[in-house]
């Protein structure tokens with residue numbers, strides 16, 4: 001017995017795995033003084049003028065505002081589709097405003113899904129290939145890509161349409177494929193720019209229902225929309241006006257930090 005105790009002793013002095021309190025999860029998006037000026041044909045357009053913004057894991061944020069306010073520009077900056085002229089940007093705690101295109105491409109592939117108003121599917125690829133492509137590009141095995149694709153298409157009510165070409169689908173169906181493509185790599189952040197902007201009311205309802213369902217499971221979403229009904233599905237509404245945040249309102253609910261969102265932030269930091 002005493003042998004046992006002696007034998008057991010050396011194991012004891014190691015550091016006790018103390019149950020440390022979990023650190024607060026990093027915001028998914030943090031922007032400080034973000035600015036973007038477009039230099040087109042005429043006078044420069046100050047589309048985004050010093051935006052401070054924090055989006056926490058699990059939030060569903062709607063960005064509304066008049067046409068030309070700079071909403072799309074803001075979303076493009078957050079997704080690295082355009083570069084800011086000034087300010088700082090962090091995604092999942094990582095400073096990204098200094099990233100060049102190659103690093104942004106990797107970050108987007110792994111961690112950011114993007115859905116636009118006009119689907120942007122590859123027209124000469126089947127529905128299945130459109131959804132699998134980003135997974136393959138992110139390094140998934142063909143089998144894993146197929147499995148994720150099958151799961152998502154079933155979830156989005158598109159089972160049986162795998163072999164269809166995008167042009168053979170309705171607008172609502174195409175947008176659901178675009179959503180599947182954006183979500184296939186389980187991105188920490190989903191960016192959507194008028195995701196139902198070109199759909200009829202039935203298609204709009206469908207997209208809204210799906211976004212709400214993913215949000216309920218912890219998906220962080222930043223969505224630009226003109227549509228008050230779409231915005232009301234979010235739990236936070238940012239009014240964007242003249243390149244600035246004019247209002248930032250929490251729509252009750254208290255659904256801020258969710259387990260899904262938190263673990264995804266950790267994934268993101270790897």
Ligand SMILES: Nc1ncnc2c1ncn2[C@@H]1O[C@H](COP(=O)(O)OP(=O)(O)OP(=O)(O)O)[C@@H](O)[C@H]1O
Pocket residue numbers: 038039040041045046047065066067068069070071072073074
């Ligand atoms: N690539 C560009 N070159 C020059 N000007 C641009 C460019 N992109 C946007 N702008 C201008 O920047 C301003 C903000 O545009 P942005 O697309 O961000 O607005 P928005 O709020 O998304 O509008 P909408 O609701 O109509 O989509 C507009 O005045 C627009 O004309």
Ligand SMILES: [Mg+2]
Pocket residue numbers: 071072073
């Ligand atoms: Mg826009």
